Amino acid sequence: MTISVLLADDQHLVRAGFRSLLRRDRDIVVVGEASTGDEAVRTARELRPDVILMDIRMPGLDGISATKQILAELDSTRIIILTTFETDEYVFAALAAGASGFLTKEIVPDRLREAVRVVAGGDALLSPSVTRRVVGQFAHRPVPAATSGGDRLAVLTEREREVVRLVATGLSNEEIARELVISPLTAKTHITRAIAKLGVRDRVQLVIIAFEDGLVTS
Template sequence: MIRVVLADDEAMVRAGVKAILLADPGIEVVAEAGDGHEAVELVREHRPDVAVVDIRMPGLDGFDTTEAIRRACEGTAVIMLTTFPENAYVTKALRAGANGFLLKSGDPRELLTGVRAVSEGAAYLSPKVAARVIDTLGSDRMARSGEAREQVDGLSPRERQVLALLGAGRSNQEIGRELHLVEGTVKSYVSAILGRLGVRNRVQAAIIAFEAGLVTRD
């Protein structure tokens, strides 16, 4: 069971996010906070696997809350939520120690996938956020796109299918359902893909999937 502390100052938003999380029988929301200070105290008390934190909160914003949570409980991964996909927010969130970054307007499945991913020690960016990161990486984008296509060309057709779905934010379970594979086989494919691409986590693999044109950006 993945134990989650949820922090958002808007009660209706908090209720919506909680409902999405509780739709997964493997996730339990152990506590809710309306501000950053309360979130940090609840993390200290409950020692959850994941804290889902809104960026804009009174008193202690999401960035400071994330830093405080990471100091208070190193074992708790943090996912930051925002309405606005500002590039500066992504950079600042990752520097603050966030393990994931999601848009409130995104597909609810992304939230569940992100919570599962960070609880297992991985990093996670929603596909739309990953696309924005790629778009601001610099003037050598075309060169990187060519390199990404070369990397992807070294994968088998099935591995490319798995990578495309991974880049689209699908969980291992969802990939398995779509490709008619058992979850253990998907995990083996993902591990092999990370090794072949020379990357450490799903975020880096997703960026390559975007750069190689395996995932659309709309």
């Protein structure tokens, strides 16, 4: 399987660097580039890439707004937000826009290629230094009484709810498996089923629902 990638960044040297890194692997093909958010939206519509590496700060339409527009039209496309600024503001904006990954531009080459594969495979990815801060910040957000409650989570089995709760506390599949004394494959299966039942894109969205619906609180 070949993974098609669109590069969206206003800096030519950054795009050239990513293109050079990604072309080393035969299963990843850079099919297009964009230097603005508007161009990223137009190019995504035309090429329908599997994965987009999206810069946040670009002229005109920013990367977050471009992400929202693209994902509203292309259900199968996955977007990784890339930035030099590892701040909570950008993390939450990216997650709210539907991004499946958030990484800083200091990422090492092997990690970048792994990130593309992980996201293309339907999973979500955050840099390790961001994940705990995302969970911690969600834990301190008030749960809106009007929109929270167990309605969405009612479709899950008790075991699936427990797995989602552990996902929301920042545990990996392996850590969940150890906690529940099950195999990592079984943990992943429960996560996949919960994603399907709740109609969300990935495990990042599971975290959002878990906190919004009160399954996990501070």
